[in-house]
Amino acid sequence: MKFLNLILVLTGLITPNADAQTKIDAPEEKLEKDRKAIKSLAGFYEVNFNYGEVTAPDPNYKFSKPYESHGNEWAEIIVDEPKRIVIQHMLAINDTTVIKHWRQDWTYEDTNIMLYTEGNAWKKGNLTPADVKGKWTQKIYQVDDSPRYQGYGTWSHVGGHDSWSSETDSPLPRRESTVRKDYNVLNRGSRITITKNGWMFEQDNKKIVRSANGDKLLAVEKGYEEFTKIDSKTFGYAQKWWASQQTYWADVRGVWADIIGSQSTFKVQTMANGKLLYETLFNLGDQSIKEKWTASQNKEKIKTALQPYLVK
16 A cells, blocks of 8 residues: 555655555545535536637648636525436626526436537437446536536546546537627536635637538637626625526426437427527526416416427
8 A cells, every 4th residue: 555655645646644544444434525516516606617729730820819817706506316417507607697697417326418419409318337437427508408418427536636527519609600600619628626715617629510421620629717706785786686586487398308308319490489598597587587487487488488489
């Protein structure tokens, strides 16, 4: 054991006084560490977004302008089960405006996965229990709760550092979907690391041109989303808004789950009848609260509203 520790120290995998860190956790201990790390993603944050292209195979490729942005984001745990944790994100603007943002569902040893193909279409993946043993799937959803991308990987807790990584295909990021037409798939290499004051979402992304002839690499970008904890007082309006809306959006998630679970492939269009999908669902939510619809009324109206956006 001492020889093994020496090798680990020399290779930088542990620190000299890290004997306890070389111990292999029992499955239930590892699972609890994973859950603690995932739940620590929730909180009140200032977020800084930084993306920039770093390389391209074509020497004549014109690199896009680096993207930088920031905002205040609240991440709230809305489902906390032994092997499933759901975190809803909300953007807060000046404590007067809230935007229901993205959602991340974490599921443990989950063989069900939807893989992005292209053109806002997904297909059901074929995972076995062996593929996902000890692993967590992160399922990312849009502001309208339609799927965005899903990837799976193992949480690591080495040397007191908590991290998780995966690689998967996704649609174009929102920051580029309305301005770029030269590629159609983003292969996301994602790494989450818990930090002292929040967490870092680091990305190595490949911009892919996918066609019947296969995939062609257009460019590679690096991305950093830094979540730094701040005082919750900025999020008073967001919390009040979510308290009134959360029941409706639970029904939206339920309807989407039924749609996704019943099909091996499906495709979503973001615009129908002159309205964007998220506009339709947000307006329906306001109407639901105003008219005090029941859960059954919500689900029936949500199903009807979604039909024009589902491509058969």
